[in-house]
Amino acid sequence: MAVLCTQFVNAETINVADHGILPGQDVSLEVNQLIESVKGQSDITLHFPKGQYEFYPEKAVEMYRAVTNHDNSLKRIAFPLIGFKNITIDGGGSMFMFHGRISPIVVDNTEGVTLKNFSIDWERSFHxxxxxxxxxxxxxxxxxxxxxxxxxxxxxxxxxxxxxxxxxxxxxxxxxxxxxxxxxxxxxxxxxxxxxxxxxxxxxxxxxxxxxxxxxxxxxxxxxxxxYGTHPTSRLCPAIHTASSKDIKIEQVTVYNAGGMALIAERCENIHLDGMTVSSNDERLVATRADATHFLGCKGEIRVENSLFQHMLDDAINVHGAYVKINEYLGDNRFLCEISHFQQTGLIFAEPGDKVALLSRKTILPFFETSVTQAEIINENLVVVTVAETPKNLPEGPLSIENLTWNPDLVFKNNTIRENRARGMLITTKGSVLVEDNTISPQMHGILIEGDNNKWYESGAVENVVIRNNTFENPGFEGSENYPLYAAPLLTSEQHFGEGRYHRNIEFTGNTIKSFNGHLAYACSVDGLKIEDNTIEFSTDYPKIEDYPSIDLDYCENVTIRNNKSVGFDRELYIEQASDTSNVKITKNPGFKALEERTPALSVVTK
Amino acid sequence: MAVLCTQFVNAETINVADHGILPGQDVSLEVNQLIESVKGQSDITLHFPKGQYEFYPEKAVEMYRAVTNHDNSLKRIAFPLIGFKNITIDGGGSMFMFHGRISPIVVDNTEGVTLKNFSIDWERSFHxxxxxxxxxxxxxxxxxxxxxxxxxxxxxxxxxxxxxxxxxxxxxxxxxxxxxxxxxxxxxxxxxxxxxxxxxxxxxxxxxxxxxxxxxxxxxxxxxxxxYGTHPTSRLCPAIHTASSKDIKIEQVTVYNAGGMALIAERCENIHLDGMTVSSNDERLVATRADATHFLGCKGEIRVENSLFQHMLDDAINVHGAYVKINEYLGDNRFLCEISHFQQTGLIFAEPGDKVALLSRKTILPFFETSVTQAEIINENLVVVTVAETPKNLPEGPLSIENLTWNPDLVFKNNTIRENRARGMLITTKGSVLVEDNTISPQMHGILIEGDNNKWYESGAVENVVIRNNTFENPGFEGSENYPLYAAPLLTSEQHFGEGRYHRNIEFTGNTIKSFNGHLAYACSVDGLKIEDNTIEFSTDYPKIEDYPSIDLDYCENVTIRNNKSVGFDRELYIEQASDTSNVKITKNPGFKALEERTPALSVVTK
Known part of the structure; x- marks a missing residue:
């Protein structure tokens, strides 16, 4: 009881109007200074009376920021929430209107932050x-x-x-x-x-x-x-960037535009989005220039619910880690490592205590696990990682390293994704994943479970994914080979499968797909795949496509395809598997037929 | 005695070879790590056995750096001497050879640094x-x-x-x-x-x-x-940058090339250059892309002796402060101030305790002195300066502020300047200045004492300058109106003279000028000018010019022109003064004649 009282005594709600922060004028300097003035205090709420507040870059605080999947730069910042404990920005239903190159919200080194009840837009859109x-x-x-x-x-x-x-x-x-x-x-x-x-x-x-x-x-x-611009100046201003922080809540926040993503989170623990909206406004067709939400190297739980993601120019959500190159073994358990992707430079790849896996850059399969004792950042590209143990003989060929500790669980529930460019969801995390009760209408794949060590360098081969009771509407209206579920690592012709499968335990059950192409799922290098109780209904919303199998398997094992139902197609949908796939059970799938085994997809199996 | 012993015990010389730093290979990482490893120690000498050491950017440490008169950026650094006390880099006569975009030496927040016995060059020059x-x-x-x-x-x-x-x-x-x-x-x-x-x-x-x-x-x-390139990527890599540091010695250091200046110093106290050389190497005509040495907002003594500055693409030395704009009076003795020049952004203009002057941006004349109690940096452009006192009524019109505390003394002795683009020396500091026993062969003005609040925003109207016993060889071989001594603030047509003169107490005595144009000195808005005992000898090295007066005065007072001698010219050299000049004594100047007073230079006297 005493503890509870203490908390109440410390908690403080500040009406920003008492600090000269008023709608209708540039408040960047005043907001910066108010935030600075409460530094060192905890349990602070900054409450904005409802109105439209303007934020210009000229008088905003500035710091050099590396932001993964964006363009690093010296950034002007409206809300620099850096080094806080339990701080809440309550917009009271306000519009925060931005002008020019300014980063609305930066959360770093903070434990406990709630962002709620406001909208972010730019007067002049980035696109x-x-x-x-x-x-x-x-x-x-x-x-x-x-x-x-x-x-x-x-x-x-x-x-x-x-x-x-x-x-x-x-x-x-x-x-x-x-x-x-x-x-x-x-x-x-x-x-x-x-x-x-x-x-x-x-x-x-x-x-x-x-x-x-x-x-x-x-x-x-x-x-x-x-x-929507050219690299490297087209992703300078994500709406919300959270880094090296814990316990982040975003509630009833709408993002109408951004010079990058609506939310980019890196090295954060526990992020809860409830009632988030990413959408164009009434006067535009397009929302953010890049993804609605994107998570790199997080842990704990990412929970996204009751949210709407539409009109953005990239995926609704992407959860992954990073494959980092090992350039050189320096001896004494020290590895000179290089950030692989140019838009991951400046990433904090690992810190002491993190578990990591060493892996072949050819098969992307791990061969050794250890933990980090030191991580010495040389520059935005290089970090010297010291580990507790190194295998006696390091294998020949190029190696990489991935962080095992920072793999979050994901709950994605009761959301709508539609009318955006690219995929619905990208999921590459070793944590538990539940995708349930969503409506997903993706231009490309509905849910892409990929992982690659050659293009985006996104790590996190899955181990436990449940995708159930979702509705997919016209998935793949881009026009080509897209699937509601597409689970396959991306390998180049110079990479090849290894001994084991890359992904494990994916369940795709009880989903309803309204489909013009009859596609249900493609899987490659997956051990443990359950495709059950799904219904696929023919839709005339886009020109019909009959070029690809409904279900297609390469190099998988332990697969069950059962009780799936096809409705309204004027043909049987077919199930294909390559001969390098094993232990596939196909039962009771009305409207489907299983074809003869085909040869393995040589382009990837060049062992 | 005890104290002395303690110092000897603590002092340590490290042979870098013992740390894997060897000639003939990239040693950026190893040098960075050795420097990191001695952090927290004082009186350390890093000794390099003689050889050529290579420095590449890939493995060099990196930080975002604002560098005045250069282009701010995330910079890779070979020698990050940041936060040290008494550290010496003794190159032992070595060549430090750089490759690509890397900053050789950065000194910051350090008290006591000696750089000696090495050369800096780039394999591929910046020009x-x-x-x-x-x-x-x-x-x-x-x-x-x-x-x-x-x-x-x-x-x-x-x-x-x-x-x-x-x-x-x-x-x-x-x-x-x-x-x-x-x-x-x-x-x-x-x-x-x-x-x-x-x-x-x-x-x-x-x-x-x-x-x-x-x-x-x-x-x-x-x-x-x-x-030599285009803005803003042509000044990323000065050879030596010293900032916010004290007691800096540079001895027997040669700079053959740089992507910027050879030495740029800002907010440093006491800098001693002895036997520094800036020069092209045997295979090139040109040395650094910009000035040999440049000092902004320093204090204590700048001493430059026994040095050679040749072949660089800008001045040999420039000593000045910065005029900063006052954008707004915020009340409570607080001024919102803006860095004026785009290549000064990020400058630390003032810190608590500094004396400052408020001044008119029209006349550049100060009207109030006070001291700084707080300086809150908003971003690279803006700083909120709080002062102890503000005048009851601030004058109308645009205002600026200058820092009075950070004005160094300058001793420039026994140096050679030649074969470079632009001026020999630029001097704008309120400290004592002695320029003695040098040989100066400038392409433009020999010694420019300027100050301006409209183009470069260089502050520091002089108060005590002695220039004596120097030899000027063919000053102004650019071809136009250049003088061995040119002392005049730079005013635009929107600025005008104020009540008092801008500069004070300049002595130009005992110098020898070998001249194709007969020019001796131009002065404007100077109170107290002594031009005595100089000898000007006709030279045939360049086409002769007879268009301008030898000595020319605008809006000066208290001037003595005495005992100057003209040798070898086939005409009398003439002395001119405008009618807004007063108290001029002209005596015993063989070979010179004084003309009638002319009308004031209207372009600057538009009061």
Missing amino acids: DELPVVESNKKESYIVVEVDPVKYPHSISGGKMFSEKYNWQDKMGSNIVFDPETRAPIYNTKDYSVNFKSHTASLAGKNRIKIAAKFKASPPPVGSVLIS | DELPVVESNKKESYIVVEVDPVKYPHSISGGKMFSEKYNWQDKMGSNIVFDPETRAPIYNTKDYSVNFKSHTASLAGKNRIKIAAKFKASPPPVGSVLIS
């Missing part, structure tokens, strides 16, 4: 939306309408530039949205614009003609060309 | 040297020879690029050197290449044709075009 008003395939050009207030552009030296707050972006990455579906247009890849060699010219008031190469065809009249 | 083998004025092009090993270049999209360690530079700033004099060619400005709109094409093996606009004429055959 551009350009309605196509003329489309000429023969002469290979389009004419787009340019809103001079929302999406100002200029032309210089025959090139088109996007005008931002106080900088200019080259035209770069792009995708086409369909304003009817508010989602990427079917087969958007065909319309991609190669801006490297484009020529731009004025074509009337607020209209620009873009002559360029298009992948297959210029986007059609009525579609909207979305352009 | 390019391109001999001109064809020059066509009519068709406006040149052909240059490209050494594929020392100065590799490429052509892409009709543009020429300089290939560096692991990056590519656009062609940008450029100057022409004369290989005969090993100095900038006479009238080099005429030959400047506008690379923005150039067209490059191959013109035979290792030859590139550059079609472009030239200022007046393409550089002549036999001259060497020097190109």
Whole structure:
């Protein structure tokens, strides 16, 4: 009882209005200073009376920040929540409106943070939306309408530039949205614009003609060309970045735009998202420039529920670790290690006490486990990792190292994912995973369980994944070979399978799929796969595709395919397996038929 | 005696060879780790057995660094001497050879550092040297020879690029050197290449044709075009950076190249350079890309002696402070201040206890002195400065603030400056200045005592400068209006003189000038100027110029011009003064004549 009282005595709610923080004006400096003034205190709540608060970069505090999956830089920050214990930002239903290059919320080295009841948006979005008003395939050009207030552009030296707050972006990455579906247009890849060699010219008031190469065809009249910048300046400003922190709650927070992801979390323990929304606003089609949520090297539990993720230009959620290269064994159990992916530079890969696995970079399979006694950061690329034990003989060939300690559990429940570019979910974690009662309408794969040590370097071969009672609507409307469930490590032609399977224990049960292509699941290098009690219903929302198996297996073992039901297709869906797959039980799947075993997928089995 | 013994006991000399640091291989990691290992100890000497040590960036420690007059960035560092007490790097006559973007030596937060007996060079210089083998004025092009090993270049999209360690530079700033004099060619400005709109094409093996606009004429055959990059990536790597440190000695150190200055010092107390050399090596014409030495906001004594500064692409020495803008009075003696120059961002302008002056940004004259009680850095551009007292009524118009505490004394003795681009010395400090027994052969002004609050924002109106017994050789061989001594604040047409003079007490005595133009001194807004006992001898080394007065005065008072002697000129040299100059005594100057008073220089006296 005494302890409880003490807590109440210490807890304090501050009305920000008492500190000159008022809607309708730039409050960056005042918010920075209020946060600074409560440093060293715990159990503080900063309460914002409802209103629209403006945040400009000019007077905001600044620090050099490495942010994984983003572009590292000296960043101006509106809410630097660094080194706190139990701090709450309660927006009271407010809009936090940002201007220019500023990072809204940075949480670092903090234990206990709650972000709730506010929205984040930018006055000028990081992407551009350009309605196509003329489309000429023969002469290979389009004419787009340019809103001079929302999406100002200029032309210089025959090139088109996007005008931002106080900088200019080259035209770069792009995708086409369909304003009817508010989602990427079917087969958007065909319309991609190669801006490297484009020529731009004025074509009337607020209209620009873009002559360029298009992948297959210029986007059609009525579609909207979305352009979203070039590396390395297009991912400078995620909306929320949490790092090296614990017990993070995000409740009733909406992110309408960001120069990066809505939430990027690294090396955090226990993150709970409840009622989070990532969405475009009423005046735009597109939300964030990258993923809605992304977690690298976290532990404890990631819980995401009652949330809506739509209109962003990348996945709704990605949970993974990092494969780090071993460059050299320095002796004395010391390894000179190199961060593998250029957008992971600056990552805190490991700290003393962490369990790590050494692994072959060819098979991505671990061969030795030990723990870290020292991790000495040399620079953003290199870290010298000292471990407790080293195998007597290190194998030949390139090696990598992964962190075993920082693999979180994941509960993803009662969420909606739709109308975004790319996948629904990416899951690579050794923790327990439950994906339940969600509605997922992904442009590419619904749930991708991948892992790779050659492109994104995302580690975390799964060990226990349950995906049940979800609804998938038109999964894969990108147009090509996409599946509601796609579980397979990504191997290059220089990598090969090892002795064991990469992933383990994946259950895909009781899901309903509304499908124009009849795809249910693809799995490769999985030991323990249960595909049961799913219903797949034919949908006419997109052109039907009949090119691929409904269920397809490569190099798997211990697979059960049972009680799945196909409804409304004018053909039998088929189940395929390669001859390197073993112990597959296929029973009672009305509307499905099992084909003869086919040869293994040679492109990956080049042992 | 006891104290002395203790010091001897603590002092330690470490032979770096005992720590695996050997010539002929990359030792960045090992040097970093050795330095890290002696952290917390004092009176340490790291001794390098003579040899050539290689430093690559890949394994070097890294930190975000703001470096005044350079480009701030995340920097890899070979010698991070941060937080030490009495540390010596004794190179034993070694060559420290750098590769790529790496900062050789960074001294910060250190008391007592000695750098001695080594040379710094880069395998691939930051600038390019391109001999001109064809020059066509009519068709406006040149052909240059490209050494594929020392100065590799490429052509892409009709543009020429300089290939560096692991990056590519656009062609940008450029100057022409004369290989005969090993100095900038006479009238080099005429030959400047506008690379923005150039067209490059191959013109035979290792030859590139550059079609472009030239200022007046393409550089002549036999001259060497020097190109040195574009902002903001051309000043990332000064050779030696010292900041917030005290008692710094640099002895017998040679700098052959740098991606910036040879030495940049900011907020340091007592710096002693003895036997420092900045020079090109045998295979190049040019040394550093910017100044040899540069000091911003230092105090105590700067002593430079027995040193040689030649072939660099900017001044030999520049000593100054910074004018910082006052953006807003926040009340409670608090001023929101903004760093004025983009290459001063991140500067520590003031700390508690520093004396500061408030001044008009129009006249650059101070009107109030007080001291700093708090300096709260907001970001690289802004700092909130709280002062002890504020005048009851702040004047109208834009204000600035300057730091009075950090104004060093300067002794510059027995040095040689020659064959560089730009000025010999720039002096703006309120401390005592003695410039004695030097040989100075500057391309522009010999000694520029300037100060400005509109372009470089260099503060430090002088109060006591003695320049005596120096030899100036062909000062101003740039070709235009340059003087051995040029003392005048730089005012724009929007600024004007105030009640008092800007500079005070300048003595220019006993100097010998070998001169093709007859120029001795120009002074403006100086109170107390003594020009005595100087000898100016006619030189035929460059085309003679007769356009300007030998001595010229604007808005000065209390001036003595006495016992100066002109030798070998076929005309009388003349002394001019504007009518806003008062109390000028001109006596016994054989070979000189005083002209009638002229009207004041209107461009600056627009009160």
